[in-house]
Amino acid sequence: MGFPSWEGQALDLPPQTTLIKAIIKETIMTQIPPHQFDIPDMDCEGCVASIKRAVSKLDPAATVDANLTTKRVVVSSAVATPDIKAAIEGAGYDVTTVA
Numbered sequence: 001m002g003f004p005s006w007e008g009q010a011l012d013l014p015p016q017t018t019l020i021k022a023i024i025k026e027t028i029m030t031q032i033p034p035h036q037f038d039i040p041d042m043d044c045e046g047c048v049a050s051i052k053r054a055v056s057k058l059d060p061a062a063t064v065d066a067n068l069t070t071k072r073v074v075v076s077s078a079v080a081t082p083d084i085k086a087a088i089e090g091a092g093y094d095v096t097t098v099a
Protein backbone atom coordinates (compact mmCIF):
# COMPACT_ATOMS: atom_id res chain seq x y z
CA MET A 1 0.00 0.00 0.00
CA GLY A 2 1.45 3.30 -1.04
CA PHE A 3 0.94 6.73 0.45
CA PRO A 4 -2.39 8.37 -0.31
CA SER A 5 -1.94 10.82 -3.16
CA TRP A 6 -2.75 13.89 -0.99
CA GLU A 7 0.39 13.20 1.06
CA GLY A 8 2.47 13.42 -2.10
CA GLN A 9 0.82 16.76 -2.85
CA ALA A 10 1.56 17.92 0.68
CA LEU A 11 5.25 17.57 -0.17
CA ASP A 12 4.79 20.38 -2.69
CA LEU A 13 3.91 22.81 0.14
CA PRO A 14 7.32 24.26 1.05
CA PRO A 15 7.40 26.95 -1.69
CA GLN A 16 3.93 28.10 -0.63
CA THR A 17 4.95 28.01 3.04
CA THR A 18 7.90 30.27 2.20
CA LEU A 19 5.58 32.68 0.42
CA ILE A 20 3.12 32.67 3.33
CA LYS A 21 5.98 33.28 5.79
CA ALA A 22 7.15 36.20 3.65
CA ILE A 23 3.63 37.67 3.61
CA ILE A 24 3.28 37.23 7.38
CA LYS A 25 6.68 38.85 7.99
CA GLU A 26 5.77 41.75 5.68
CA THR A 27 2.47 42.20 7.55
CA ILE A 28 4.18 42.13 10.94
CA MET A 29 6.90 44.57 9.81
CA THR A 30 4.38 47.09 8.50
CA GLN A 31 2.46 46.95 11.79
CA ILE A 32 5.47 47.59 14.02
CA PRO A 33 5.40 51.14 15.36
CA PRO A 34 8.80 52.78 14.80
CA HIS A 35 11.17 53.18 17.74
CA GLN A 36 12.48 56.75 17.98
CA PHE A 37 15.69 57.83 19.63
CA ASP A 38 17.36 61.22 20.05
CA ILE A 39 21.12 60.88 19.90
CA PRO A 40 22.76 64.33 20.36
CA ASP A 41 26.31 63.00 19.86
CA MET A 42 25.48 61.63 16.41
CA ASP A 43 27.12 64.23 14.19
CA CYS A 44 28.58 62.54 11.13
CA GLU A 45 28.09 59.60 8.77
CA GLY A 46 30.59 57.64 10.87
CA CYS A 47 28.27 57.87 13.88
CA VAL A 48 25.33 56.84 11.71
CA ALA A 49 27.28 53.82 10.44
CA SER A 50 28.21 52.79 14.01
CA ILE A 51 24.62 53.08 15.17
CA LYS A 52 23.29 51.18 12.14
CA ARG A 53 25.89 48.46 12.73
CA ALA A 54 24.92 48.14 16.41
CA VAL A 55 21.22 47.90 15.59
CA SER A 56 21.64 45.42 12.73
CA LYS A 57 23.84 43.24 14.94
CA LEU A 58 20.88 43.07 17.34
CA ASP A 59 18.28 42.65 14.58
CA PRO A 60 19.52 42.00 11.02
CA ALA A 61 15.98 42.69 9.74
CA ALA A 62 15.80 46.16 11.31
CA THR A 63 15.69 49.28 9.18
CA VAL A 64 17.41 52.37 10.58
CA ASP A 65 16.70 55.93 9.49
CA ALA A 66 19.09 58.50 10.86
CA ASN A 67 18.66 62.26 10.51
CA LEU A 68 21.89 64.15 11.24
CA THR A 69 20.10 67.51 11.42
CA THR A 70 17.50 66.53 14.01
CA LYS A 71 19.83 63.90 15.60
CA ARG A 72 16.89 61.55 15.49
CA VAL A 73 17.09 57.87 14.69
CA VAL A 74 13.98 55.92 13.70
CA VAL A 75 14.25 52.15 13.88
CA SER A 76 11.74 49.66 12.50
CA SER A 77 12.25 46.41 14.34
CA ALA A 78 10.31 43.74 16.20
CA VAL A 79 12.90 43.99 18.99
CA ALA A 80 11.81 45.82 22.18
CA THR A 81 12.69 49.52 22.42
CA PRO A 82 14.89 49.18 25.57
CA ASP A 83 16.98 46.49 23.84
CA ILE A 84 17.57 48.73 20.81
CA LYS A 85 18.42 51.63 23.15
CA ALA A 86 20.91 49.40 24.97
CA ALA A 87 22.53 48.38 21.67
CA ILE A 88 22.98 52.04 20.66
CA GLU A 89 24.37 52.90 24.11
CA GLY A 90 26.66 49.89 23.76
CA ALA A 91 28.08 51.51 20.61
CA GLY A 92 29.04 54.51 22.80
CA TYR A 93 26.16 56.94 22.28
CA ASP A 94 23.93 58.58 24.85
CA VAL A 95 20.27 58.20 23.99
CA THR A 96 18.27 61.06 25.51
CA THR A 97 14.71 60.41 24.43
CA VAL A 98 12.93 57.26 23.49
CA ALA A 99 9.50 57.25 21.93
Ligand SMILES: [Cu+2]
Nearest residue numbers: 043044046047
Ligand atom coordinates in the same frame (compact mmCIF):
# COMPACT_ATOMS: atom_id res chain seq x y z
CU1 LIG B 1 30.52 60.93 14.00
